[in-house]
Amino acid sequence: MSKRAFTPTFKLEVLKACEDGFYTLSEIMKKYKVSKSAIKDWKYKLDTYGASGLQESSTCKRYTKELKLSAVRDCVSGQYSINEAVKKYEVSSTSVLRKWIKKYNSHSEFKDTAKGRSNTMTKRKKTNWEERIHIARHCLKNGKDYQQSANTYEVSYQQVYQWVKKYESGGDEALKDKRGKKKEEAQLTPEEKMELQMKKLERENERLRAENLFLKKLEEVERRRR
Structure with a gap:
């Protein structure tokens, strides 16, 4: 499939068609002449950056x-x-x-x-633990308006997004700065290292499940209509 330039409006239309569930994934791909990977990428960018994430950079x-x-x-x-x-x-x-x-x-x-x-990247700034907690809670109270929180506290959209996700999954402790822990990990016992590795694999599996949830939903709709 040749690469084409798509407008943000077009991408939103495709994603809305996916969410509505009136068409199967195959029908949507054929109707709009887009690939499965493109739909997945647009969904990720919309969820992560908002509507602005669907705009193509000129440079x-x-x-x-x-x-x-x-x-x-x-x-x-x-x-x-x-x-x-x-x-x-x-x-x-x-x-x-x-x-x-x-x-x-x-x-x-x-x-x-x-x-x-x-x-x-230049919009990123250093924050302490208490500030990250406060910003994450503020964003959640305001309906996960990442951009509004970023503007209010003069941080990047991506910083706010990461803090909210960490806060939702692990609470206050998840927002602690864990840099510099590598040396401590080197001192762990083989059993502790194995446990740490298992936890990392569990987080990776959970992340992959979340990323594929959107397309799995479409595939289920497609199977029911066959």
Whole structure:
């Protein structure tokens, strides 16, 4: 299927058709001439960034070599999955990060794609534990209006989104800054390391289930109509 340029309005129309359930996934793909992966990507961007996430950038996103290395090292160390790193560093897609990992494994040198970070990254600022809790609770009280909370507390949309998700899954403790724990993990017993690894796998499985829930719902509708 050839690549086409889609407007935000068109993407919203496709996603609404999926949510309505009047058509099967195959019928929607045929009617709108879009791929399953495109629908999944649009759904993720809508849920994560709001309607603005459906807009195509007129320029390539810019990353520093430091950001690329940090994202890759988080993945290869096992501290973050690819999806987690994409969200943490606001990389445009998992395919971009996979290319960086491949380049890293081939011992190629990273270079800046531009001077400094992108605009979305410069909006990020340091916060303490209490501030993250307060912002997450504020966002939840206001119907998960991530953009409004980001503007109110002068942080990025993505920061608010991450804090709310962590707060929902683990409460106040989940918003603690866990950087610097790698040294402590090295001192764990084999049994404790195994337990930690199992917990990581459980979180990854839960994340994958959440990401696929939208398309599974469509596939179930399609099976019922056969």
